[in-house]
Amino acid sequence: xxxxxxxxxxxxxxxxxxxxxxxxxxxxxxxxxxxxxxxxxxxxxxxxxxxxxxxxxxxxxxxxxxxxxxxxxxxxxxxxxxxxxxxxxxxxxxxxxxxxxxxxxxxxxxxxxxxxxxxxxxxxxxxxxxxxxxxxxxxxxxxxxxxxxxxxxxxxxxxxxxxxxxxxxxxxxxxxxxxxxxxxxxxxxxxxxxxxxxxxxxxxxxxxxxxxxxxxxxxxxxxxxxxxxxxxxxxxxxxxxxxxxxxxxxxxxxxxxxxxxxxxxxxxxxxxxxxxxxxxxxxxxxxxxxxxxxxxxxxxxxxxxxxxxxxxxxxxxxxxxxxxxxxxxxxxxxxxxxxxxxxxxxxxxxxxxxxxxxxx
Numbered sequence: 522x523x524x525x526x527x528x529x530x531x532x533x534x535x536x537x538x539x540x541x542x543x544x545x546x547x548x549x550x551x552x553x554x555x556x557x558x559x560x561x562x563x564x565x566x567x568x569x570x571x572x573x574x575x576x577x578x579x580x581x582x583x584x585x586x587x588x589x590x591x592x593x594x595x596x597x598x599x600x601x602x603x604x605x606x607x608x609x610x611x612x613x614x615x616x617x618x619x620x621x622x623x624x625x626x627x628x629x630x631x632x633x634x635x636x637x638x639x640x641x642x643x644x645x646x647x648x649x650x651x652x653x654x655x656x657x658x659x660x661x662x663x664x665x666x667x668x669x670x671x672x673x674x675x676x677x678x679x680x681x682x683x684x685x686x687x688x689x690x691x692x693x694x695x696x697x698x699x700x701x702x703x704x705x706x707x708x709x710x711x712x713x714x715x716x717x718x719x720x721x722x723x724x725x726x727x728x729x730x731x732x733x734x735x736x737x738x739x740x741x742x743x744x745x746x747x748x749x750x751x752x753x754x755x756x757x758x759x760x761x762x763x764x765x766x767x768x769x770x771x772x773x774x775x776x777x778x779x780x781x782x783x784x785x786x787x788x789x790x791x792x793x794x795x796x797x798x799x800x801x802x803x804x805x806x807x808x809x810x811x812x813x814x815x816x817x818x819x820x821x822x823x824x825x826x827x828x829x830x831x832x833x834x835x836x837x838x839x840x841x842x843x844x845x846x847x848x849x850x851x852x853x854x855x856x857x858x859x860x861x862x863x864x865x866x867x868x869x870x871x872x873x874x875x876x877x878x879x880x881x
Contacts, residue, residue, distance in 0.1 A: 542634035565743035573637035662724035667714035711755035756876030808843035
């Protein structure tokens, strides 16, 4: 089990630690509902240093990124980021990721912790153009400072205007007394805020100063359990649940990051799937009655026939009702369609709804 540079800090704070993607990670401190509300209404800090970072450099860096990712990275300018995915050869997804353009020949790819080795091998196998690749995952830490009060609470720590860092842009600047950190607005909670990429040797100082600066705003450390409820309220996909190596970006509703203006791995087949329409679609649903949908629960029709499965589900702290994502036949994907979630012996009625669940 690997530790992040802050694992001992989390343990000292009384966090409940769990194994996650090979790392010893804090799942909660005070409890998921309290931590969830802290981020929705104030400001909280996640240690997400388990995430992977690959630096792709050189004159052929963009060519490699364009080949392995579904979105069009050529549209980015310095200081912009982009959500994308790595399609595999079988209409599935190797991983989803964020692509950061540092400059024309310097790019950062941020990938999921559980997929670091798989992604590295996949991208390397397509690097026929000789782009330079470095895996920085073991050397870098990542803090997500999330919530509507984040910019105000953190402004004293940096010379850049945090309010001017718009969604999916970033600055390389000073922060908490450290030079050249990436301050990015690519959050996963739907409540605003920033991510701070820094070296492992710098993160303890940044953590300490973040909590000093945020004290007047009631800043708190937040665990991975609340991260999951926050992202699910927004309908953001989680790799391993909602998207996998057997789900296509088209059926997962990620057509908006799948650009057929360029050639990329498996683009021909995905284009055909988009044109004919996928057989199933990822949908969002809310339970009409009490209950908590969980990953793996069957989705059934009015006759009790299984038509799909829940990929993510929880009791929404913001809405006070059960919410989830799951795949159903395309014919049943429309908002307002009635389905049932099989929770133990009960088929609990649910309604397909438009995302996000949480409107803010």
